[in-house]
Amino acid sequence: MMAPLAPPLDQPVWYEPLRAPSWLVPRVRDGATEILFCAETWDETGVDAAGTDLRLGLPLFLAEATRFSTNARPAALREAVEPTDLLPEAPLTVRCAVAPEAGPAIRVRVLDPLGTIVAEIAREAHDEATLGAALESLPHAVVEVVASNGVRPIWNSLYGFPAGGGLVSYVRGQRASVRLGEGVLPESADADATTERRASVKAVLEALGSLATSTSEPFPALLFFGALLAAHDAGSPVVGELRLLTNARCTAATDPLDPVFAMTALVARVFGDLQLSERRMSVLRSGDDASVKRWLSRVQAVT
16 A cells, blocks of 8 residues: 655745745646656666655656746655556646666656556666756656646746756755755764764755855755755754855845845844845845745744
């Protein structure tokens, strides 16, 4: 029998940790086509840790891309399912699988509500560069398949993701970011478990921070900041060690229309820089967007 599934994520993985910045996410109309993205196992061999993050990160990435580039209503499961598992009803289901062999191959299957396979998208990859190219082609390929169900492309001036190896890190980082809020150790955990968890959290944050500072695109920074706040909310002691990396990305954002400029008001509070936070919030309050002002009230509660 299939184990109960956690509720699917219907927002980007960074949305809740960043205190629900609703103005950054396109509104979805009533009656929009629902698409459920999930990971599924390919065979019983399994995949290693990097393969797991790729497999579980892929539906999160495709759901995010679909939210920002189409008129659909996507959601994504956090865990992998078996190919024969029945899923919650949705007009369309997109199942993503990664082969366990070295040099991953990717399979994306689109199913209708009856479980009939509508289309199968396959991509080969033999290294990080070809894997990046394969991943980059998938959002458009999925949209082409689901277009007959009323899904239409939309243009979003903010949305963009890295290319090549940066995209591979971005997709893996989607799952890694979610993982930071899971499996929080109890205070009674032994020293070895605590040390291992600390090292794991630090490695994830450093990787996401390096990606965020390597590009001017805002979404790698949103992913990094979301992971940072998830770790902060979970009480991780390593967050303070990421201050220099965080400052490097925050100080580069000087345009009030840049989402990173706004997020600086939030992440600065994590490091106790209330003056910087207040300066950014003062600029943002001068605008007319009520949703931004509601978000700022939630930011002020962060300590």
